[in-house]
Amino acid sequence: MDFLWEMQQSSRISDASSKAHKAESRAKGLEFEVTQMRRQIDRLSLACQSMWELVREEAHLTERDLERKILEVDGRDGRIDGKISSRVIVCDNCGRNSHSRRDVCIMCGAELNRAHKFSV
């Protein structure tokens, strides 16, 4: 009886150890992804700030103009939620529905007229 119990416990410990190693490996992978995403966000923030300052200076715009435009773009999907959501768009070439994150129609291959050029 003790031997059987010991065998079961040993098997459970081995399974738990294996799961812990897999979880640790997955966590390290996700940590790397988060680090990469932070770098991308930093680069995009820098590019956005630089573009905004160029446009503001050249076109004599104000921070208020920018805030008004951000709200307009944000609201295009029907929700002011601080992000650009994907949506269904209709292909100008074949009339079928496609996804706003795609560059080309999955049905006919035509280039899609995306409202948001920088959304991912």
Ligand SMILES: [Zn+2]
């Ligand atoms: Zn199409």
